[in-house]
Amino acid sequence: MKTKLTLLSSALIVSVASTTVYAKESLQFNDVFDFKSAKATQLSEDGRILSLSATPYRGDATGQVYSLSGNSLIAEVPRGTKPVINQAANWVAFTQVPTLLEQETTNKKDALKNNLVLVNTQTGEQQSFSNVKDYKLSNDGTWLAYRLDQKAAKGDDEKAEDESASTHANKNDSAITPDKDDKTYPLVIVNLSNKRSHTITDVFNYSISATNQQLLVSQSYSDGNNNQIALLNLNDFVSSILIDEPGVVASKIAWHPTEASVAFTLGNYVNDDMRRRNYSLQLWQNEQLTTINSPNKDWGIGKTAALIWSENGERLYFENRPKLAAKVKAKEYSDEASLYDFDTIREHKGLKVWHNNDAQIKPREQQQWNEKNKNRHYSAVYHVNSQKVIQLSTVSMPEVALNPLRDTSLLGYADTPYLEKIMFGGFFADYFAVNINTGKHTPIVSNYPFKPSLAPNGEFAAYFSDNHIQLKDLKNNKVTTLTRAIQATFADDKHDYPSAQPGYGFAGWNQDSSQLLAYSKYDIWAFDVNSQQAKRLTNGKQTNTQYRVIKLDKSQVGFKKDETLLISAINLQTKQSEIAKLDLTTNTVTKVLSGNKRFDLVKKAKNADKYLFTEQAYHQFPDFYQTDFSFSAPQQVTTLNPQISNFAWGEKPELISYKGFDGEDLQGVLIKPAGYKKGDKVPVMVYFYRYMSQRMYDFPKMELNHRPNFPMFTSNGYAVFLPDIRFEIGHPGKSSTQTMINATQKLIDLGIADKNKIGLQGHSWAGYQSAFMITQTDMFKAVVSGAPVSNMTSAYSGIRLKSGLARQFQYETGQSRIGKNLFEAPELYIENSPVFFADKVNTPILIMFGDKDDAVPWHEGVQYYLALRRAGKDATFLQYEGEPHHLKKFPNQVDFSIRMMQYFDHYLKGKPAAKWMKEGEAFIQE
Numbered sequence: 001m002k003t004k005l006t007l008l009s010s011a012l013i014v015s016v017a018s019t020t021v022y023a024k025e026s027l028q029f030n031d032v033f034d035f036k037s038a039k040a041t042q043l044s045e046d047g048r049i050l051s052l053s054a055t056p057y058r059g060d061a062t063g064q065v066y067s068l069s070g071n072s073l074i075a076e077v078p079r080g081t082k083p084v085i086n087q088a089a090n091w092v093a094f095t096q097v098p099t100l101l102e103q104e105t106t107n108k109k110d111a112l113k114n115n116l117v118l119v120n121t122q123t124g125e126q127q128s129f130s131n132v133k134d135y136k137l138s139n140d141g142t143w144l145a146y147r148l149d150q151k152a153a154k155g156d157d158e159k160a161e162d163e164s165a166s167t168h169a170n171k172n173d174s175a176i177t178p179d180k181d182d183k184t185y186p187l188v189i190v191n192l193s194n195k196r197s198h199t200i201t202d203v204f205n206y207s208i209s210a211t212n213q214q215l216l217v218s219q220s221y222s223d224g225n226n227n228q229i230a231l232l233n234l235n236d237f238v239s240s241i242l243i244d245e246p247g248v249v250a251s252k253i254a255w256h257p258t259e260a261s262v263a264f265t266l267g268n269y270v271n272d273d274m275r276r277r278n279y280s281l282q283l284w285q286n287e288q289l290t291t292i293n294s295p296n297k298d299w300g301i302g303k304t305a306a307l308i309w310s311e312n313g314e315r316l317y318f319e320n321r322p323k324l325a326a327k328v329k330a331k332e333y334s335d336e337a338s339l340y341d342f343d344t345i346r347e348h349k350g351l352k353v354w355h356n357n358d359a360q361i362k363p364r365e366q367q368q369w370n371e372k373n374k375n376r377h378y379s380a381v382y383h384v385n386s387q388k389v390i391q392l393s394t395v396s397m398p399e400v401a402l403n404p405l406r407d408t409s410l411l412g413y414a415d416t417p418y419l420e421k422i423m424f425g426g427f428f429a430d431y432f433a434v435n436i437n438t439g440k441h442t443p444i445v446s447n448y449p450f451k452p453s454l455a456p457n458g459e460f461a462a463y464f465s466d467n468h469i470q471l472k473d474l475k476n477n478k479v480t481t482l483t484r485a486i487q488a489t490f491a492d493d494k495h496d497y498p499s500a501q502p503g504y505g506f507a508g509w510n511q512d513s514s515q516l517l518a519y520s521k522y523d524i525w526a527f528d529v530n531s532q533q534a535k536r537l538t539n540g541k542q543t544n545t546q547y548r549v550i551k552l553d554k555s556q557v558g559f560k561k562d563e564t565l566l567i568s569a570i571n572l573q574t575k576q577s578e579i580a581k582l583d584l585t586t587n588t589v590t591k592v593l594s595g596n597k598r599f600d601l602v603k604k605a606k607n608a609d610k611y612l613f614t615e616q617a618y619h620q621f622p623d624f625y626q627t628d629f630s631f632s633a634p635q636q637v638t639t640l641n642p643q644i645s646n647f648a649w650g651e652k653p654e655l656i657s658y659k660g661f662d663g664e665d666l667q668g669v670l671i672k673p674a675g676y677k678k679g680d681k682v683p684v685m686v687y688f689y690r691y692m693s694q695r696m697y698d699f700p701k702m703e704l705n706h707r708p709n710f711p712m713f714t715s716n717g718y719a720v721f722l723p724d725i726r727f728e729i730g731h732p733g734k735s736s737t738q739t740m741i742n743a744t745q746k747l748i749d750l751g752i753a754d755k756n757k758i759g760l761q762g763h764s765w766a767g768y769q770s771a772f773m774i775t776q777t778d779m780f781k782a783v784v785s786g787a788p789v790s791n792m793t794s795a796y797s798g799i800r801l802k803s804g805l806a807r808q809f810q811y812e813t814g815q816s817r818i819g820k821n822l823f824e825a826p827e828l829y830i831e832n833s834p835v836f837f838a839d840k841v842n843t844p845i846l847i848m849f850g851d852k853d854d855a856v857p858w859h860e861g862v863q864y865y866l867a868l869r870r871a872g873k874d875a876t877f878l879q880y881e882g883e884p885h886h887l888k889k890f891p892n893q894v895d896f897s898i899r900m901m902q903y904f905d906h907y908l909k910g911k912p913a914a915k916w917m918k919e920g921e922a923f924i925q926e
Helices: 007-011 100-105 156-167 342-346 362-373 416-425 642-646 710-714 732-749 765-773 808-812 826-831 834-840 859-870 890-909 915-919
Strands: 014-016 019-021 036-043 049-056 062-067 072-078 080-085 091-096 115-120 126-129 132-137 143-148 185-191 197-208 214-219 228-233 238-244 248-255 262-268 280-285 288-292 307-309 315-322 378-383 388-391 399-401 409-414 429-435 441-448 460-465 468-473 478-481 506-509 515-519 524-528 534-536 545-549 564-571 577-583 588-593 598-604 611-616 624-627 654-659 665-671 682-687 719-723 753-763 782-786 845-850 875-880
Touching: 036 080, 036 598, 049 080, 049 091, 049 624, 062 080, 062 091, 062 115, 072 080, 072 091, 072 115, 091 132, 115 132, 132 197, 143 197, 197 248, 214 248, 214 262, 228 248, 228 262, 248 307, 262 307, 262 315, 416 808, 429 460, 441 460, 460 515, 468 515, 506 545, 524 545, 545 577, 564 588, 577 598, 654 719, 654 732, 665 732, 682 732, 682 890, 710 719, 710 890, 719 732, 732 753, 732 765, 753 765, 753 890, 765 782, 765 834, 782 890, 834 859, 845 859, 845 890, 859 875, 875 890, 890 915
Parallel strands: 682 719, 682 753, 753 782, 782 845, 845 875
Antiparallel strands: 014 019, 036 049, 049 062, 062 072, 080 091, 091 115, 115 126, 132 143, 143 185, 185 197, 197 214, 214 228, 228 238, 248 262, 262 280, 280 288, 307 315, 315 378, 378 388, 399 409, 409 429, 429 441, 460 468, 468 478, 506 515, 515 524, 524 534, 545 564, 564 577, 577 588, 598 611, 611 624, 654 665, 665 719
16 A cells, blocks of 8 residues: 555644544555455464465565464565465475566566575575476475475487487377376475575476375376386385386376375376276275276276365375276278268358257256366275275266265265256256265155265265254165254245245264254254254353364264364354353353454364464455464454555444335445544445345455455445345345345435435346336445346346256346246246336436356346347447456456446545446557
């Protein structure tokens, strides 16, 4: 931030009780550039070290390393990104990227190189390594291995080959060519304790063992003849060749978590069809190399197959697939006759056939092919002790939620039977319990829209159906309704979609699978799986407080019976949040963090009693604090944005209550402008989507994009209002309009809003709502609508380009909430489409779209603009070239933010209209 002194602030210095007070500045667009956020935050396993990349919205990041034992900043790395702390926490590695100026001014074909900077966590000293492609640190911090980002130097044999190629029409026919993207680089290995180094040429893949003594390396040469897989002893740099044959390559490498054993997928470039190349799974253990075969002899492994060890190393998870049929070679023009051969000619067509019997429409089929099915693999597991291989997922049940900590069963699912239904009905699947030891698939629930919860032992599963929690005993398939006799709300009462009502979810299970922990609207409940008896563990209903378990380790399988859990507590009326403890032995709840703020637990050290949390409010950036499990003496660690205190940020947020369209009690967050005086009637910028009041204690995102920057408005004379919106199925437009009128009228009645200076801004679903609202009311004096659907009759049969899905499900069961198809209720589609009522609009509107929008067809905006234009209305359309649903390019983000402010400044504050608002901008092709 560049400090600016106004005449007032430089001349008027008032001394009160020896305290000097300066006038604060209004936030400007360039001030936003300087606000930093913490990226890629890492906490060492022993809880001693915190690292992050302090990244400004616009500018060069700074890598930071903190000692949590001394609570001090011990090092900063200019342009340091993507920090990595090794297991022993004696090093933090940063990828040092080029400066922003270099990135913006360098020709893209001249690839910029990254550096590597290591920070010694004991001394704070830094070591730099230039032109680093990628790197790995040993667990104990003795070894660094990195590939130099430069082309490998040609050996004598390659030089001779090149010379031969210049004199012969055909280059070496025996060459085995690597895949186009498989680049090799020199690998440098450094002993960080004595700086001794060793270099290996032409390295494609490499990995350091968990025992810190060995390195597996795959070397690949341009002609493939000298390719090899080798094991390097790091103590003396002596290598043992494991495999030495032309074209050989290791695509994935995974070391055992505690032993000197390594698994890798072995392929060979001799087959130049990457998808059909046959890879094998190799295990180097006890000085022997073993091939692990798939249970089905007709199945193999492809290049993209993943390898994952269980945490204790007893199981190796890998992926396999049926062997692919030989690729059919396309017919090519080869002679005069082929030029006139119909079959050859038609081989060169460009065509996709859309058939009514296709399970998926072609864009979805193509998207799924590219993202999933082209290199589709299935999960299997190798049990190291028994040497058994078990197939886990199959063609008919292709998905498994892999969790390396689970040792009995996994959750599997298949949506294949419902691919057509998904086009209009949302997402459905059949769910199974998959036994890790036998591969058996036990059905849980079919044709189901939500994810069930599987007990650790795989004998029970829970799911939500018919407004209640169902428990299924997978041993006998008996289903019991657990919540029927309980006077509590287990179905999400905020669900206002024309689809099955979900439950509030599951916290998890006890480790022995004897109890299920589940949520009602307010509380955490424990259900005994044998007696089906329920016990309420919290008492949130009495105080309107919602309790939820905080799971910092997402892979945790179950809770101990005597465990004390960390839980969040949010008052649904005041929005005040707390962190508390729940003792499972006594069912007592103890608050540990509370106040008029928002608290979030962020991380726990894997092997230490150390926690990171943030606290935030509208005026307080969410810096990191450290504590132990007692939470008795939290300490602030970071101070990333001290400049907040320089600005007139806005007043303290307030909750405003009003009625929804059906009389329901709703709330919104009101932030008055900085320096607001009681009785002032001020311009208001209303921003909304669905529920917004939960942002009462959120620090605003300091960025410029498709949303308004709240402090930019509250610092410059506007009030910002964030109302909750509810919808009526079949009538989303009118119901949201009435709710918005009620909410905004409340601000007028309170004497806060100037009724002639209220603006509305929304994007996507809120863009639609704002575009519709102005066909029904003249309450708003200016509207900025981003990516709105304007014609539901045309959008209904459109396509969401990013997912390839037909948009029909969105109207029949999803966000658009019509609840019926176009043929059943065409009148509802028309009623809710602003384009049909463009002649009723009296409010100036600014419509914004990216012309590569991958969620809403951007011509929906064009339709509305043309209808408004034809009706003689005040409408301006901003078409951002090459942009998707949300603006991604920095110049466009800044440009739109400035235009949005100019638009509201003119219509709500009476400032002169910007030139583009009065005259537009002519198209000129330079």
